[in-house]
Amino acid sequence: MIESDAFVQAMQDMGVNFFTGVPDSILGGIIAELMDRRLYTPAVREDEAVAMAAGAYMGGKIPAVLMQNSGLGTSLNTLISLNMIYRQPCILIVSWRGQGGKDAPEHLVMGEVMPQFLETMKIPHRTLTEKTAVEDFKWVAETFMKQRIPVALIITKGVVKGLHP
Amino acid sequence: MRPEQGTLISRAQAMAALLELLTDQPLIVCNGFPSREVQKIADRPTHFYMIGSMGNAPAIALGVALAKPEKQVVTFDGDGNVLMSMGTLATIGALRPKNFIHVVFDNEVYGTTGNQPTISNVVALDKVAKSAGYVNVERVLDRDDLVYEFKDILKKDGPSLLLIKVNEFAEDAGRVVLDPPDITKRFMKAIE
Numbered sequence: 604m605i606e607s608d609a610f611v612q613a614m615q616d617m618g619v620n621f622f623t624g625v626p627d628s629i630l631g632g633i634i635a636e637l638m639d640r641r642l643y644t645p646a647v648r649e650d651e652a653v654a655m656a657a658g659a660y661m662g663g664k665i666p667a668v669l670m671q672n673s674g675l676g677t678s679l680n681t682l683i684s685l686n687m688i689y690r691q692p693c694i695l696i697v698s699w700r701g702q703g704g705k706d707a708p709e710h711l712v713m714g715e716v717m718p719q720f721l722e723t724m725k726i727p728h729r730t731l732t733e734k735t736a737v738e739d740f741k742w743v744a745e746t747f748m749k750q751r752i753p754v755a756l757i758i759t760k761g762v763v764k765g766l767h768p
Numbered sequence: 769m770r771p772e773q774g775t776l777i778s779r780a781q782a783m784a785a786l787l788e789l790l791t792d793q794p795l796i797v798c799n800g801f802p803s804r805e806v807q808k809i810a811d812r813p814t815h816f817y818m819i820g821s822m823g824n825a826p827a828i829a830l831g832v833a834l835a836k837p838e839k840q841v842v843t844f845d846g847d848g849n850v851l852m853s854m855g856t857l858a859t860i861g862a863l864r865p866k867n868f869i870h871v872v873f874d875n876e877v878y879g880t881t882g883n884q885p886t887i888s889n890v891v892a893l894d895k896v897a898k899s900a901g902y903v904n905v906e907r908v909l910d911r912d913d914l915v916y917e918f919k920d921i922l923k924k925d926g927p928s929l930l931l932i933k934v935n936e937f938a939e940d941a942g943r944v945v946l947d948p949p950d951i952t953k954r955f956m957k958a959i960e
Contacts, residue, residue, distance in 0.1 A: 621835065644834060644863065646827075647855040654824035655859075658796070658831020661816070661956050666831070684820030685828075690949040 605733055605763045607632035611640065613736070614667060617744045619694060621659040623652045624669030629698035629758055631766035634669060649674030650681040653753075656693040657685055665747075667694040672701070672717050673710070675724075682724060686753050694743055695755040699730070702759055721755055728755035731762055777911050778937040779873040780805045783844065785915055786871065789922065793869075794832050794959045796843040798825035800880030802873065804941040806844065813958035817944045817951055823852035826860060826870055833865045836959060840867050840922070847874040847888035854896060861901025866925040870897070871918075875934045883936055894931040904928035 610633055614622075622637050623644045624630075637643035646652035649670045656666035670678070675697065685691060700706050701714015713720070721728045727746050731739050739756065746754045779802065787810045796816045797803045803817035818825055829843035850857070850872055860868060872893055877883040894907040904924050906917040914932055921928045946954070 621831075623831075645859075647859050648853070650821075650824065651827040651853060651856050651859060654821065654827035655831040655834075657824075658828040658833075659835045660831070661828075661952065662794075662832045662835025662959065663956075664831075664835045681821045681824055685818075685824060688820065688948045689952045691952055 604761060605731075605736060607636040607764050610763050611636045611642075613740050614694075615642075617740055618665045619667045621656065621664035621666040622669065623655050623659075623666070624696070625649050625652060625671070625674055626669070627671035627698040627700065629671075629700070629760050629763075629765060630669050630696065632764045633696070635766060649678040653678045653681045653693065654685060657681075657689070657691040660691050660693060665694075667696055669696045671698050672713050675717070675720060676713065679724070682726065682753055687725070690751040692747050692751045693753050694747060695726070695753050697755050697757050699757050699759045717757075726753050726755050728757055730757040730759060733762060776909065776933055776935040777914075778939070779875060779934040780809060780937070780939040781911065782873060782914055782932045782934055784809050785911055786844075786918055789915070789918055790842065792958075793840045793842050794829075794836070794955070796825050796829040796832065796841070798822070798843070798845045798849045800846070801938045801941070802844050802846055803944050805939045807944055808939060808941040813954045816955045817946070819944050819948060823849050823856075825849060826856045827853065829870075830856070830860055830863070830865065830868065832959070833868045834863075837865075837867055839959065840869060842869045842871065845870060845872045846879075847872060847876060847893060848878045848886045850893050851886055851888065851891070857897050857900040857902070860927050861897070861899075864901060864903065865927055868927040869921055870902070870927065870929040872929065872931045873934050874931055875936050877936055879936060879938050894929060897929040897931075902927045902929045905931075907931045907933070909933050
């Protein structure tokens, strides 16, 4: 399991210096660490977080947005009509609720379709694992720089230490 | 017709008055007619014109304001836009960025799509902003008040919201001419 502080440090080492989002339990440890480091600006909706990140990017920051995968639905129009059309990159750190059909009912449909959903939206994505973490972060940084569009790093349950281990 | 309709100025007239008072502040303009009108009245590289993502103008401006705390950041918004993302008023009110100025042109209709009514005739968006924690909130109906209040807001720490009741008239302005990626690049360079 990756420690939350190691995860945040890896993001900072990558140059990410603006974090916003809407919480999820899987991301709880990461958000707590970001708040400890006074790096986190909370948003009330995922589309707002994505738009705030776009503004921060234009102001010279490298932004990341944390969200549960349901937030991809909420922020769909912003990702498409702002980030994609205006070429404004951001790193989406998305928790994979409903993966493998083992979760509360509200997560099951998005949990099942999320990979196809990201592909349809042409958002490059990769699922973080402890074993491949170094390459995963490298891939995120390179894709972000090269494509200038949102890139998603998917976090599954138990890969990064949460608030309740 | 609203009771005060005959006495109200148009959004473009209000914009022209505000743009005279602005210099090199980053300005994020919401989608639809407002971006097209600002482009026609005074196009500056510090302007970010939106062509989609309705409701997101203040969130984009907030991101710029947080990244550039030394610059006053302004957003031109509409009543339909504010209603769509009313939560963003709360985010801004809670964060209290001092360098944030929110201008809402309130014509009580979705003008770009054919003047369908919004609900801002019964929901006072300035009061919502005040309750959400905006520090300075003003509501104006005519040009003189608008100029007076905006000059005052420019001197104060925010977040501030200026709500301008305007009529439904839309300027004959063409679509936003720059390609969106060029708008991004030009804006980034101008506010560096």
